[in-house]
Amino acid sequence: MLLSGCASKVPVIIGTPPGGDIRVDEVQQKQNSFIDAKVRWGGDIISVENLADETHIEILARQLNETGKPKDESRSSGRFIARIEGYLEPEEYPKDQKITVTGSVIEVIKKPVGDYPYPYPVVDVEAYYLWPKQKHYARPYYYDPFYDPFYFPYWRRYPYYYW
Numbered sequence: 001m002l003l004s005g006c007a008s009k010v011p012v013i014i015g016t017p018p019g020g021d022i023r024v025d026e027v028q029q030k031q032n033s034f035i036d037a038k039v040r041w042g043g044d045i046i047s048v049e050n051l052a053d054e055t056h057i058e059i060l061a062r063q064l065n066e067t068g069k070p071k072d073e074s075r076s077s078g079r080f081i082a083r084i085e086g087y088l089e090p091e092e093y094p095k096d097q098k099i100t101v102t103g104s105v106i107e108v109i110k111k112p113v114g115d116y117p118y119p120y121p122v123v124d125v126e127a128y129y130l131w132p133k134q135k136h137y138a139r140p141y142y143y144d145p146f147y148d149p150f151y152f153p154y155w156r157r158y159p160y161y162y163w
Contacts, residue, residue, distance in 0.1 A: 010067060010068065010129055011127050011129055013102050013126065013127045014040070014068045014100050014102060014127060014128075014129045015067050015068050016040075016068075017040050017064075017068075018038040018039065018040055018102070019038070020037075020038075022034060022037055022039050022105075023061075023077050023078075024041060024061040024077045024078035024079070024080050024121060025077045025078045027039075027080075027105055027108065027121040028078055028108065028119045028121060031108040031119065031121075034105050034121075035105060035106065035107065036104050036105065036106070037104065037105050038102070038103070038104055039102070039103065039104070039105060039123060040064065040068060040100065040101070040102045041059070041061055041064075041080060041100070041101060041123065042059070042061070042062060042064050042068065042069070042070040042098065042099060042100030042101065043059045043060045043061040043062040043070050043076065043098070043099070044059065044060045044062065044070065044095075044096050044097070044098060044099075045057060045058070045059055045093055045094065045095055045096065045097045045098075045099055046058040046059060046060055046079065046095065047095070048088060048090040048093045050087055050088070050090065053085070053086070054083055054084060054085050054086065055083075055084045055085075055086065055087060055088040056081050056082070056083055056084075056122075057081065057082040057084065057088070057093060057099065057101075058079060058080075058081055058120070059079065059080055059081070059082055059099060059101075060076050060079055061076055061077045061078050061079065061080055062074045062075075062076060062077075062098075063075075063077070064100065068100045068129070069098065069100065069131055070098045070099075070100065070131070078121075079113070079118065079120055080120055080121045080122070080123060081109070081120045081121070081122045081123070082099070082101045082103070082123050082125050082128065083106070083122055083123065083124050083125060084125045084128065092130075093130065097130060097131070097133065098130075098131040099128060099129065099130050099131065100128065100129050100131070101123055101125045101127070101128040101129075102125070102126050102127050102128070103123045103124045103125040103126045103127075104123065104124050104126075105121050105122070105123055105124075106122050106123070106124045107121075107122050108120065108121050108122065109122060
């Protein structure tokens with residue numbers, strides 16, 4: 001029972017990369033070569049748009065780590081659109097939240113980014129995972145009058161606080 005408490009809630013399909021490592025910029029350059037290709041992409045949510053029977057999530061692609069989570073420090077490889085059947089509440093998918101999707105590339109569409117006509121690969125999503133926001137912990141120092149002043153360090157760390 002103790003081990004099951006440590007188990008991840010990330011779907012297996014998100015944690016397992018498909019064969020071949022297709023990047024967003026490759027699909028943008030050779031648009032017709034990757035139609036129906038299986039991909040696992042992730043990144044930061046830019047926007048959410050609900051249509052009549054599906055939701056489009058615009059994502060700024062990032063490299064994924066071995067579990068499928070987008071890396072914070074990685075450089076973007078472009079933008080793509082995740083097409084998900086049904087309605088998703090935009091407030092539950094806020095800007096800059098991390099998401100990973102798996103599915104097939106169905107087309108490349110051009111939408112403007114400013115005045116530039118940007119090629120967006122569209123992924124027909126089979127599975128997706130919205131990564132929870134991480135809490136940042138701070139450990140401020142405090143003075144302990146009962147602490148041995150001849151022992152280094154004299155200042156102790158206070159218990160964790162989060163913001």
